[in-house]
Amino acid sequence: AQKVTQAQTEISVVEKEDVTLDCVYETRDTTYYLFWYKQPPSGELVFLIRRNSFDEQNEISGRYSWNFQKSTSSFNFTITASQVVDSAVYFCALSEEAGRRALTFGSGTRLQVQP
Amino acid sequence: NAGVTQTPKFRILKIGQSMTLQCAQDMNHNYMYWYRQDPGMGLKLIYYSVGAGITDKGEVPNGYNVSRSTTEDFPLRLELAAPSQTSVYFCASSSSSATGELFFGEGSRLTVL
Numbered sequence: 001a002q003k004v005t006q007a008q009t010e011i012s013v014v015e016k017e018d019v020t021l022d023c024v025y026e027t028r029d030t031t032y033y034l035f036w037y038k039q040p041p042s043g044e045l046v047f048l049i050r051r052n053s054f055d056e057q058n059e060i061s062g063r064y065s066w067n068f069q070k071s072t073s074s075f076n077f078t079i080t081a082s083q084v085v086d087s088a089v090y091f092c093a094l095s096e097e098a099g100r101r102a103l104t105f106g107s108g109t110r111l112q113v114q115p
Numbered sequence: 116n117a118g119v120t121q122t123p124k125f126r127i128l129k130i131g132q133s134m135t136l137q138c139a140q141d142m143n144h145n146y147m148y149w150y151r152q153d154p155g156m157g158l159k160l161i162y163y164s165v166g167a168g169i170t171d172k173g174e175v176p177n178g179y180n181v182s183r184s185t186t187e188d189f190p191l192r193l194e195l196a197a198p199s200q201t202s203v204y205f206c207a208s209s210s211s212s213a214t215g216e217l218f219f220g221e222g223s224r225l226t227v228l
Contacts, residue, residue: 004157035216045205045219091157095217100165101146101209102173103217105157 002027004094006106013082014114021077021109023092029053033095034068034075035103040088048090051075082113117141121206121220128196128227136191136223138206146209147189148173148217149181151202158205164189196227 003026013019025034036048049059051068059066063080079086089110093103122137140147145166150158150173160173164183178200180192189208193200203224207217 006157033216043203043224044221047216050216100163100171100173102148102160102163103158103207105150105159107157108155 002029002094002096002104004092004104004106006092006109008109009107010110010112012112012114015084016081017113018078018080019082019111019113021079021090021092021111023075023077023106025073025075025092025094027094027096029096035093035095036066036075036077037091037093038088039091039108045091048077079111082111084113084115087111087113119206119208119218119220121204121223123223124221125224126226128193128225130196130198130227132196133192133194134196134225136193136204136206136225138189138191138220139187140189140206140208140218141187142208142210142218143186144208144210144218145186147183148207148209149179149189149191150205150207151175151200152205152222153202161191161204193225198227201225201227 005024032053034051038046056068065078067076089108091108092106095103119140148163149161152158159175162181164170167186170181203222205222206220209217
């Protein structure tokens with residue numbers, strides 16, 4: 001069975017601080033996809049990134065960066081110079097390659113960025 | 116650009132009532148899903164469908180039913196609503212390609228009193 005663990009329930013930072021959200025996953029599949037979604041206070045789910053299991057290169061998109069390490073089964077998300085608009089719940093998720101292809105979600109990390 | 120459309124957005128039910136949450140997608144996706152999100156928790160899979168006429172249970176199917184008569188529609192039926200079904204429900208869809216990305220609706224907030 002697949003599992004995604006986000007051990008940080010809530011993080012509070014002051015604006016302009018860097019913050020890293022941790023994600024650890026478990027799967028028996030050799031091919032899989034990892035995701036991060038953002039859920040702002042309005043409630044919708046906003047797709048941030050998809051990474052497949054064969055691509056361990058780190059990715060940077062503006063103030064966001066992701067560190068994927070298969071050796072430790074981790075897919076961590078860093079926000080550089082955080083802003084108040086980054087305040088949201090962030091979910092890490094793991095997708096199955098075949099079959100139902102559903103996403104297994106972690107329990108989420110609530111990030112509060114104080115001005 | 117409708118994407119995944121869910122109705123209603125909000126609903127209050129009394130214990131024992133029944134209702135259907137509607138979900139429609141216009142992307143010709145084969146895969147569709149229903150998730151529920153309880154307060155402070157992640158999303159749990161209720162039911163899914165890999166194509167018209169095919170449905171199967173996810174992790175938390177009790178108290179729900181689904182049907183998939185067309186590619187576009189995937190309604191979720193709640194029979195005999197219970198307070199434990201108070202939650203936010205998300206419908207999602209994905210294509211048959213191996214990219215894995217799910218497209219989500221905006222969610223339906225259901226309260227059972």
